[in-house]
Amino acid sequence: MTSAELEKLKYPIGQFECPSNISEQIIESWISILEHFPNRLENLVKDLSDKQLDTVYRPDGWTIRQVVHHIADSHHHSYSRFKWTLTEDKPVIKAYYEDRWAELMDTRTAPIGMSLSYIKALHEKLVYILKRLSEEDLNKCFVHPETNNEVKLNYNIGNYAWHSNHHYAHIENLLKRNDWL
Template sequence: MNIGSSTQDFNALRYPIGTFTFGQSYSTAETSQHIVGLDELPIKLTELVGKWGDDRLDTPYRPEGWTVRQLVHHVADSHMNGYIRTKLALTEANPTIKPYEEGDWATLPDSRLDIAPSLVILRSLHQRWVAVLSQLDEAGLARTFYHPGSGYTYTLAEQAAHYAWHSEHHYQHINRLAERNGWK
């Protein structure tokens, strides 16, 4: 295998559905599809990994990547932050949100716990998040928050798209690991 294909293989493992493109605008129909993706993630993820043992959960999804266990906990951590950012944007004028160090969070002691608490969090959290997002009109979806880490201002429509991508991105990390290892 040459260097080019090795890099290509690594990128395919790292970004199984490609990278997210910031700065796009989304129609209400597209946002509705993103909300459906958020609604479906907890069930899809639970069906995929809910009965896995420690041997599978402690397998990295790629070389030098997080384990499945860390990914599940990361999705819960990330989406809790996303939900809070949604509520801040709906109740304040372009609030500046608090970034967090996701890589550091993935090494804290709770990242080694059973995944059941994070799967329960995701199911409950997404139920609430979808309830909020699905009731927003164009003006609500145009509400914004500022992310000082990226220097970027997000609309809630773009945030919904980003988290729908994030959901599928990490789901596919795990799904493709399962396919590669014959676990499906």
């Protein structure tokens, strides 16, 4: 497999590119992605067998099961980051080793239903908050400890809309390649 082919498998929709001017319309479109993502994801994976769930989406990548559990874990962290940022002044967030989390027993073996339910509840709460943020709220930021960069909430909304579509594409592309759709 060429490096270009591997890159396409890693980033099937490309990497997140945030527009320099984040308009209200862009925010609304990102929130809509987050609002509809849990049902889209569930519809994509609900009929998969354990063997299919335990298939990697790319060489040296995670299984579909790990991806679903990763989404729940990652979006859990994102939700906390939104709440910290709305209640503290430029909080330094807690980073985590997503690769290590993905190798934990629950992520490798647990039924995906628990994460699908969690993603639904989490996104419902997140979207409720996001739809009510003021312009001032959207410009609040947290600090990422690994880069020391300030991350605005408006950017983070887009990043997690992208993250949702990014992992959805990982799974969907695997299902298409294996003729499972």
